[in-house]
Amino acid sequence: xxxxxxxxxxxLIHFQAFAQQDTxxxxxxxxxxxxxxxxxxERFGQYDESxxxxxxxxxxxxxxxxxxxxxxxxxxxxxxxxxxKELKILMEYKDLQNQQKVEVADHSQERIEGYMxxxxxxxxxxxxxxxxxxxxxxGISTYIIIVLILVIIxxxxxxxNKLKRYEKGNI
Numbered sequence: 001x002x003x004x005x006x007x008x009x010x011x012l013i014h015f016q017a018f019a020q021q022d023t024x025x026x027x028x029x030x031x032x033x034x035x036x037x038x039x040x041x042e043r044f045g046q047y048d049e050s051x052x053x054x055x056x057x058x059x060x061x062x063x064x065x066x067x068x069x070x071x072x073x074x075x076x077x078x079x080x081x082x083x084x085k086e087l088k089i090l091m092e093y094k095d096l097q098n099q100q101k102v103e104v105a106d107h108s109q110e111r112i113e114g115y116m117x118x119x120x121x122x123x124x125x126x127x128x129x130x131x132x133x134x135x136x137x138x139g140i141s142t143y144i145i146i147v148l149i150l151v152i153i154x155x156x157x158x159x160x161n162k163l164k165r166y167e168k169g170n171i
Contacts, residue, residue, distance in 0.1 A: 047072040
């Protein structure tokens with residue numbers, strides 16, 4: 001029994017360590033996504049500024065201005081792609097956590113059902129033992145009562161005979 005308790009304790013400790021690792025991985029993934037979102041916001045602000053830059057003659061955009069805007073836009077798109085990749089990983093972590101919660105709930109439900117079956121079995125055994133004890137107790141008490149009645153009857157005849165002999169001897 002002690003072996004099972006130690007085994008359960010060790011498994012519980014390892015499960016908690018795994019859950020903490022998973023939670024820290026999820027948190028670090030969220031930080032990574034938030035960093036990428038901040039970076040995207042900054043780059044989009046740069047793109048918006050680059051669209052307003054007009055370094056050409058008469059306030060027109062030059063080829064260099066347009067290339068710069070396109071490069072910033074390309075970086076925004078690359079950042080968006082990274083955000084989507086990281087979000088996918090984040091969602092996989094979340095799905096994994098939900099799956100683990102379902103597995104733990106299922107395992108807990110199985111354990112509860114097992115405990116309930118064990119309790120029912122023990123209650124049935126207890127009822128059977130109590131019934132058997134009552135039957136044994138009533139059987140013994142019946143024998144004791146019968147023996148006492150026989151002893152009383154025997155004593156009655158014994159003393160009755162003595163009393164008759166005593167009366168015959170005195171008369």
